[in-house]
Amino acid sequence: MRFHLPSALRKWAGDREVIEMSLPLDLRMTIVEAFEMLGRDYPGIRQRVLDDQGNIRRHVNVFVDGENVRFTNGNATQVTHASEVRIYPAMSGG
Amino acid sequence: METATRISPHSGDIILMVGTVKGAFIFHSDRRRADFQIAGPYFKGMEVFSTAYLPDKKSPRMLVGNKSQHWGSTVSWSDDFGASWHEPAEGNVKFPAASGLSLNAIWALEPAPLVGPDVVFAGADPAALYRSDDRGETFRPNDALLNHAERPYWMPGFGGLCLHTVMPHPRDPKRIMVGISSAGIYRSDDGGESWTRRNHGIRMDNDGPPNAPHFRPQCAHKMRYDAKNPSRIYLQNHPGYYRSDDGGDSWVDIRNGLPSEFGFPMVAHPSRADTAFVIPLTSDNFRAPIEGAAKVWRTRDAGETWTPLGKGLPQHDAYFSVLRDAFIADPLDPAGLYFGTRGGTLFASSDEGESWRSIADWLPAVLCVKAAVVA
Numbered sequence: 001m002r003f004h005l006p007s008a009l010r011k012w013a014g015d016r017e018v019i020e021m022s023l024p025l026d027l028r029m030t031i032v033e034a035f036e037m038l039g040r041d042y043p044g045i046r047q048r049v050l051d052d053q054g055n056i057r058r059h060v061n062v063f064v065d066g067e068n069v070r071f072t073n074g075n076a077t078q079v080t081h082a083s084e085v086r087i088y089p090a091m092s093g094g
Numbered sequence: 095m096e097t098a099t100r101i102s103p104h105s106g107d108i109i110l111m112v113g114t115v116k117g118a119f120i121f122h123s124d125r126r127r128a129d130f131q132i133a134g135p136y137f138k139g140m141e142v143f144s145t146a147y148l149p150d151k152k153s154p155r156m157l158v159g160n161k162s163q164h165w166g167s168t169v170s171w172s173d174d175f176g177a178s179w180h181e182p183a184e185g186n187v188k189f190p191a192a193s194g195l196s197l198n199a200i201w202a203l204e205p206a207p208l209v210g211p212d213v214v215f216a217g218a219d220p221a222a223l224y225r226s227d228d229r230g231e232t233f234r235p236n237d238a239l240l241n242h243a244e245r246p247y248w249m250p251g252f253g254g255l256c257l258h259t260v261m262p263h264p265r266d267p268k269r270i271m272v273g274i275s276s277a278g279i280y281r282s283d284d285g286g287e288s289w290t291r292r293n294h295g296i297r298m299d300n301d302g303p304p305n306a307p308h309f310r311p312q313c314a315h316k317m318r319y320d321a322k323n324p325s326r327i328y329l330q331n332h333p334g335y336y337r338s339d340d341g342g343d344s345w346v347d348i349r350n351g352l353p354s355e356f357g358f359p360m361v362a363h364p365s366r367a368d369t370a371f372v373i374p375l376t377s378d379n380f381r382a383p384i385e386g387a388a389k390v391w392r393t394r395d396a397g398e399t400w401t402p403l404g405k406g407l408p409q410h411d412a413y414f415s416v417l418r419d420a421f422i423a424d425p426l427d428p429a430g431l432y433f434g435t436r437g438g439t440l441f442a443s444s445d446e447g448e449s450w451r452s453i454a455d456w457l458p459a460v461l462c463v464k465a466a467v468v469a
Binding site (some may be wrong): 054055057 | 162163164165166183184185188189190191193194195196197
């Protein structure tokens with residue numbers, strides 16, 4: 001499973017753009033559970049993607065295999081060992 | 095760590111920490127306060143709701159409560175006057191999972207040296223009080239206020255449900271007062287173990303929420319202790335100006351000729367008794383100086399009478415507002431006064447409000463200003 005980080009979050013991952021997380025082939029989990037697992041090694045990523053209740057922050061877009069989870073199953077979106085996760089800050093005005 | 099411009103102040107210099115909707119700035123002057131230099135922006139693009147300065151001579155520290163629209167809020171610190179900033183990877187002001195709440199913003203940062211040399215309190219949105227015992231690096235919530243029986247009746251205002259004011263008592267380490275919009279003023283006399291609402295005497299225009307019509311939540315905008323008598327407290331309420339002479343047990347109306355009842359900040363003189371400053375705005379519905387003429391009003395008799403001060407401030411076509419934490423005094427004598435506007439101007443007075451000048455004209459909207467003397 002690979003996480004692609006936006007530039008603003010890379011300082012919390014040793015300046016890396018991509019983090020690879022090894023998972024058993026048959027493991028299924030939600031995207032939120034995947035971020036919690038990632039947070040064991042990279043707490044700075046978890047803290048900035050999930051809020052205090054473990055929900056994906058309102059102005060963060062997370063894509064799993066090309067689909068924005070906001071338009072699929074949200075926090076409950078399923079991921080596997082092969083998932084490609086991309087994190088984008090939402091566009092904002094002002 | 096974020097590298098940024100630093101300042102190099104000398105002992106006795108004045109620094110202003112200014113939080114805006116797009117980052118923080120530091121202004122620096124010698125104690126004559128004739129020429130301020132600007133450094134920053136720090137935390138570019140973030141809202142900076144709160145700042146604090148911990149004036150340890152060997153290791154002074156600046157704290158900033160910042161909010162990224164994307165990545166959340168945290169307290170960051172600098173031990174080198176802004177050259178570098180630090181924050182923990184895992185964050186530091188966080189709500190427990192069982193609370194069902196998530197941090198939106200950090201509205202207040204208040205050192206409490208009488209409580210402990212390294213103690214800093216933080217006020218949060220949603221309304222909660224946090225305490226740090228390591229100079230702002232880690233925080234833990236005050237459970238008694240977090241689980242207060244009246245919490246279900248608290249109602250968010252336009253700015254959220256925020257605990258915006260934290261007032262550790264200057265002589266009694268067990269007494270703390272907080273202001274919550276919209277709930278009111280709460281005080282603890284036992285070091286935060288319990289909290290009681292202290293709104294008696296404050297006019298309330300509306301009933302409480304449907305689930306508690308008796309509750310009548312107040313929107314206290316800002317409270318300050320009198321310089322000499324901490325039982326005396328001044329309050330800018332959402333509607334009205336009040337004073338308490340019994341530590342908040344009761345409040346009396348001190349509008350006494352002020353031109354409106356609406357405003358946000360309240361500033362007490364740092365060393366002179368009975369002296370305070372307010373910036374009245376037209377009304378709740380039109381938050382701008384009255385008839386476009388900006389004035390600070392001063393009392394020297396604890397609110398019995400008020401005097402307008404406008405020399406150097408725009409006296410026509412001025413329609414900015416000044417938020418609750420954007421007006422402050424420095425501790426010098428004569429006291430310096432500073433306020434920032436939502437239009438991005440930072441005004442300063444070196445003579446206790448008698449005359450004013452702009453020291454920055456084009457900042458982002460100003461959310462907060464703090465002043466300190468470097469030890």
